[in-house]
Amino acid sequence: MAHIIATANMKGGVGKTTLTVNLAACLAKHHQKRVLIVDLDTQISATLSLMTPADFAKLRGDKRTLRNLVKRAILSDKDLPNVVPEAIRAYVSNVKGLDLLPGDIELYDEFLVSDMLHRTAVQTGAADFEQVWNDFEKNLIRKILQPIAKDYDLIILDCAPGYNLLTRSGLLASNFYFIPARPEPLSLIGIQLLERRISKLKELHRTEAGLLDIELLGIAFTLSGNLFSSRYHGQVMKRLNEDFSEAKLFKTRIPVDVNVSKAVDAFTPVVLSNPGTAGAKAFNLLSQEFLQKLSAATKVERPENKYAFTALDD
Numbered sequence: 001m002a003h004i005i006a007t008a009n010m011k012g013g014v015g016k017t018t019l020t021v022n023l024a025a026c027l028a029k030h031h032q033k034r035v036l037i038v039d040l041d042t043q044i045s046a047t048l049s050l051m052t053p054a055d056f057a058k059l060r061g062d063k064r065t066l067r068n069l070v071k072r073a074i075l076s077d078k079d080l081p082n083v084v085p086e087a088i089r090a091y092v093s094n095v096k097g098l099d100l101l102p103g104d105i106e107l108y109d110e111f112l113v114s115d116m117l118h119r120t121a122v123q124t125g126a127a128d129f130e131q132v133w134n135d136f137e138k139n140l141i142r143k144i145l146q147p148i149a150k151d152y153d154l155i156i157l158d159c160a161p162g163y164n165l166l167t168r169s170g171l172l173a174s175n176f177y178f179i180p181a182r183p184e185p186l187s188l189i190g191i192q193l194l195e196r197r198i199s200k201l202k203e204l205h206r207t208e209a210g211l212l213d214i215e216l217l218g219i220a221f222t223l224s225g226n227l228f229s230s231r232y233h234g235q236v237m238k239r240l241n242e243d244f245s246e247a248k249l250f251k252t253r254i255p256v257d258v259n260v261s262k263a264v265d266a267f268t269p270v271v272l273s274n275p276g277t278a279g280a281k282a283f284n285l286l287s288q289e290f291l292q293k294l295s296a297a298t299k300v301e302r303p304e305n306k307y308a309f310t311a312l313d314d
Contacts, residue, residue, distance in 0.1 A: 011190025015222030039103030
């Protein structure tokens, strides 16, 4: 079953999507991994990094984006397992093993969520509405991933900045989370906020075996450039070394490279469009380090095996 990894940071502008797309492309192209990117961000940056706006518009018109799946999951549509594979765009950028579940500029209807939660509480006679919400939040993204988890080695969730419903549900569905960051104080605050949020999620969604089983895979610096020679670098690294072990900090750093931005305009990751550039080479090194950390983490005995996707409540 797939290892599910959420790429997240409470702060935007840290290169999260660029890292997600290029990392996934490296894992599929150079390491023969079966990788699915799931775009959980309404900015749809991951989606538009891998297809043209015209292609996206057609998929949206055909209801083959994540929005349709989220709606079906909210309504507990029995046909959801059959519809999920139809929404996946395979062989993106002509790379075998690199697939995309396209996002949407509107991922869910808040009124639909409220109405469903109210009806569920009434039907079940739930005395604790908070528990109804917690069950819904925990299972929303898991329901969507369950039918296709066996088809992949890695499912990487490109989560939105902040802490909305789909980011929380994505984290709850994940085995690991991966934090892109910049070597500056505000990025550090984003990391700290995310750690606090995940700690609360663990307490809120305790399992019979203990805390919720989600682990930090590591923190990777992106868009470093001259920031690493500034006074901010020393301050940020000092704080991170105080809060995290060396094993949680990726050694590979992604430099500023204009070719990375040019690749987005071509709807192809730079590791595929221009593999000889500094940015592409750094992403390749990062993918190797990523697999090393994942291998080390999965060898540790863990209290709950979410890879198996136990049966979900309707």
